[in-house]
Amino acid sequence: MKDFLSNKYIQIGLRIIIGAIFIYASVGKLFNAEAFAKAIKNYDMLPFATLNILAIILPYVEFFTGVFLVLGIYKKGSSAIAILSLVMFLIALTSAYARGLDINCGCFSLETTATKSDILTRIFEDILMLIGILIVYIFGEKKKSEPEEIKENQIIKGEI
């Protein structure tokens, strides 16, 4: 299983899919901070003073994380940020759903047409992506474990 998950092609595939989703999700927000600030405000979770600055910076964090994941640059850092973001989204979405907030999630588009069932779909997608990115983070840079190294050395020495 470990070998399968750390397989080069599985890793590249996951990074490209999740990275592309991050880029896609960020594009609509990159030049529309006002609408995104409103979307964050609707969650009613953060102090007002932080809303605009987050709306200015977060879309770029999302964008660069996506780009780096796709290109395979800073794999550990970008997948760690992706994990943090997805956990954050998950908390926000679940709490909005639990509180029965009838809001647009502000996930992919900033249109005001989303309904509660959309939030459930987003939660489901979020969990899937979280599993994917955890696989990238944990199995991305496969290091040889000690017993394996010993075994290899033994093979070289002809002991086994």
Place this chain on the structure above:
Amino acid sequence: MVKTLKQILIIFILSSVVGLIVNTVSPKGIPLIMDMSKYSTEQSDKLKEDFVNNPYDTANHKEPLMQNPRYNKEGFIEPQNIKLDFAKLLYDKKALFFDARKPEDYNAGHIKGAINISYEVFHKKTKEEQTEMMKGYNKNGIIVCYCKGGECEMSIDLAYDIAKLGFTSMNIYLGGYKEWEDAGYPVDK
């Protein structure tokens, strides 16, 4: 672990720098701190006092509701946020109430006598179509927009859209349908 933290920091710094630069040069840039006056109901008591001292025909008056209306940069009179007590007073004086929610929410219950002008529908129309829709209403009449209350912003957005058409006395009742219903004021279901 240190390597990961370093990478995270680099991505955050890069994003912050690019985000702040784009926000500064973009015509759609926003201030770093949100303008909260949009949600403030501070002026509500003053407006109510003015209204009580200078009662006039709510539906047909000729002057804007405020003595010194806040004309903003775009040249229209900014809608005012009002609290429950003033909203009820205007209601009793037969001011027009617009419900900015979707038709299904409106049908499930609304302030008695309110007219449903769904923000989602209204916002998508061209300025000409919006003007046509508002044709029958007095531009100087007092109009109160509301939606669900709480985190709902459709009342604010609708009031601004209508104010941009030249309506002079747009008011936003932020407490919305929920607060109104909880107060036991007249509703239609």
